[in-house]
Amino acid sequence: MVRQEVEQEKTRIVMIDSIYGYQISMRGQDLVNNLHALCKYLKNMGVTVILINDVLLLGRAESGKMALCLLPLELAKFCKELVSEFQNSLKLKPQNDPVTLIFVNQCQSAIACLEASLLRRILSNLLSNAIKYSPPNTEVVFELKLTETEAVFSVQDAGIGIPLADQERLFDSFFRAKNVGIIPGIGLGLSIVKKCVDLHGGEIALSSEEDVGSKFTVTLPLAKLEEEQLSPATP
Known part of the structure; x- marks a missing residue:
């Protein structure tokens, strides 16, 4: 059981890593158009909303699209x-x-x-x-x-x-x-x-x-x- 859970976790990591790289490569309207589909796909794979938000935040930060609201x-x-x-x-x-x-x-x-x-x-x-x-x-x-x-x-x-x-x-x-x-x-x-x-x-x-x-x-x-x-x- 533990081994199976570890393998599932590894699969999620590879999947999230790939989508993270794809997400930060998108620009402008392409990012907006694909955002909903991306989140739906992640949810279907058993990834939590918090984790989805973390992936998207990293992508925005990497692409320089995040501004502070102090x-x-x-x-x-x-x-x-x-x-x-x-x-x-x-x-x-x-x-x-x-x-x-x-x-x-x-x-x-x-x-x-x-x-x-x-x-x-x-x-x-x-x-x-x-x-x-x-x-x-x-x-x-x-x-x-x-x-x-x-x-x-x-x-x-x-x-x-x-x-x-x-x-x-x-x-x-x-x-x-x-x-x-x-x-x-x-x-x-x-x-x-x-x-x-x-x-x-x-x-x-x-x-x-x-x-x-x-x-x-x-x-x-x-x-x-x-x-x-x-x-x-x-x-």
Whole structure:
């Protein structure tokens, strides 16, 4: 059964990789005309809507067709709501010793100009990975800091860690570390994170040790708030 599932996962990876390359080669109306058929085909192959969106986002980013929509955002509130979603999801999982998600807020009601949808992708992917690769009865710590010029987000786990030899390629599309075993995934999450961080002109740093855990730190520059922008956007 495990072998069959692995083979199915490999088939999906090859299929998605091929369609991803085809999708970013399309331009203008060709892309619009084929988008619906592409999504329908992926769904029929058992690929989730989230994964479809990830593939399309990568394609738009690679083709230079993605523009930022920077709007005021209450960072603390945004992060708390996201953490609450993950905590509720963890409660629904049938585990005796589930992973505990902890949010450490080092800023209060600060408003920052960022792209809410891309920030959600960044943080959701990092939190999801941290939880997925952590053993039961461990903690994932999500921390938010703010300076005058930057927003700093960090996600730290006590999971399987990332082998040093794999860290250089970790943000490549469809790459997975050699120690993931049978943990499901196709290697798109961190490449999505990197693209979203790059679009913000930010940086992402990794500190990891195999069998000890990993810490990802994302630093995003804050756009200057104008007087008419002081009302925060809804995430």
